[in-house]
Amino acid sequence: AEAAEARLLERRELGSTGIKVSCVGFGASPLGNVFGPVSDDEALAAVRRAFELGINFFDTSPYYGGTVSESVLGRCLRALGVPRSEFFVSTKCGRYIDGFDFSAERVTRSVDESLSRLGLDYVDFLQCHDIEFGSLDQIVSETIPAIQKLKEAGKVRFVGITGLPLEIFNYVLDRVPQESVDVILSYCHYSINDSSLLSLLPYLEKKGVGVISASPLAMGLLTDNGPPEWHPASPELKASCRAAADHCRGKGKNISHLALQYSLGNKGVASVLVGMNSVKQVEENVAAAMEQAANGIDEELLEEVEAILGPVKNQTWSSGIQQG
Numbered sequence: 001a002e003a004a005e006a007r008l009l010e011r012r013e014l015g016s017t018g019i020k021v022s023c024v025g026f027g028a029s030p031l032g033n034v035f036g037p038v039s040d041d042e043a044l045a046a047v048r049r050a051f052e053l054g055i056n057f058f059d060t061s062p063y064y065g066g067t068v069s070e071s072v073l074g075r076c077l078r079a080l081g082v083p084r085s086e087f088f089v090s091t092k093c094g095r096y097i098d099g100f101d102f103s104a105e106r107v108t109r110s111v112d113e114s115l116s117r118l119g120l121d122y123v124d125f126l127q128c129h130d131i132e133f134g135s136l137d138q139i140v141s142e143t144i145p146a147i148q149k150l151k152e153a154g155k156v157r158f159v160g161i162t163g164l165p166l167e168i169f170n171y172v173l174d175r176v177p178q179e180s181v182d183v184i185l186s187y188c189h190y191s192i193n194d195s196s197l198l199s200l201l202p203y204l205e206k207k208g209v210g211v212i213s214a215s216p217l218a219m220g221l222l223t224d225n226g227p228p229e230w231h232p233a234s235p236e237l238k239a240s241c242r243a244a245a246d247h248c249r250g251k252g253k254n255i256s257h258l259a260l261q262y263s264l265g266n267k268g269v270a271s272v273l274v275g276m277n278s279v280k281q282v283e284e285n286v287a288a289a290m291e292q293a294a295n296g297i298d299e300e301l302l303e304e305v306e307a308i309l310g311p312v313k314n315q316t317w318s319s320g321i322q323q324g
């Protein structure tokens with residue numbers, strides 16, 4: 001039984017939700033074609049393989065591909081017919097292809113639109129998407145209370161907030177009633193080049209808030225293919241990541257493999273969301289996680305990569321509006 005157990009992708013408790021999510025979560029933004037075109041067949045095969053390998057957590061947003069990610073994920077879930085209790089879906093509200101709107105009215109309408117595209121009666125998580133672009137005071141006083149009502153109506157199980165600057169999480173969590181925010185989703189702050197999320201973990205644990213960390217590959221910086229055109233990193237950060245990827249390749253290793261393993265290294269992070277659009281990526285990422293669970297990370301390679309990335313460590317980019 002122990003050997004069989006060791007072949008399962010690890011699941012971790014997510015804050016106080018009582019839910020156990022797979023430590024690798026399926027980031028579905030690529031299904032909205034944001035990293036290049038993905039056919040319906042490729043999308044379905046990738047989602048099917050994810051389920052087969054033990055991934056039970058899928059993250060999307062009406063913003064990704066202007067609703068395309070939600071629609072494609074919904075079609076895949078319907079086609080596969082997996083029992084509803086066996087997977088968790090997170091979608092978002094407040095960010096759309098035509099701009100931001102965190103009003104109670106928009107968010108309330110948004111969840112119905114998302115449920116219809118996803119073909120679901122409820123979502124497990126509804127997260128306010130990139131709140132640094134809205135008024136944080138509105139998130140506290142209007143958006144989160146509106147989502148509480150959606151929770152009471154049974155359309156949403158858990159409430160979350162997402163964004164890039166880490167201070168937004170303290171700002172909101174210090175001002176909302178205890179237990180009204182179940183999870184936060186941070187991105188690009190727990191990967192080899194930027195581990196600043198770690199300093200926030202004790203605070204989040206004290207609050208009983210679950211932690212989801214996205215973009216272990218730094219939205220493509222830590223891949224052989226490199227980042228997409230729209231990537232906001234500085235030329236210096238891009239060049240350092242390119243050098244790190246080249247270094248790994250020169251040693252017959254893969255930077256993405258190492259990067260995902262690094263991001264899985266702290267159990268205070270329940271799930272690491274990787275954007276995936278193919279069976280190959282799903283298999284590679286699950287294999288990296290299984291290898292890390294069994295043997296740990298390649299410490300020597302990690303040290304070399306950390307040395308290359310040292311000069312740009314924790315370098316980020318600005319996101320959002322001035323809060324006043």
Ligand code: NAD
Nearest residue numbers: 027028029035162187214215216217218219256273274275
């Ligand atoms: P990521 O760091 O996961 O990188 C994704 C890119 O890496 C894609 O191009 C993907 O095709 C590629 N990739 C995946 N596995 C690979 C592998 N094994 N080898 C080589 N390349 C590989 O960045 P992301 O997609 O932006 O983040 C993951 C998910 O997290 C998103 O899909 C989204 O669901 C979520 N997210 C949410 C927010 C937010 O709420 N504000 C922000 C960022 C990400």
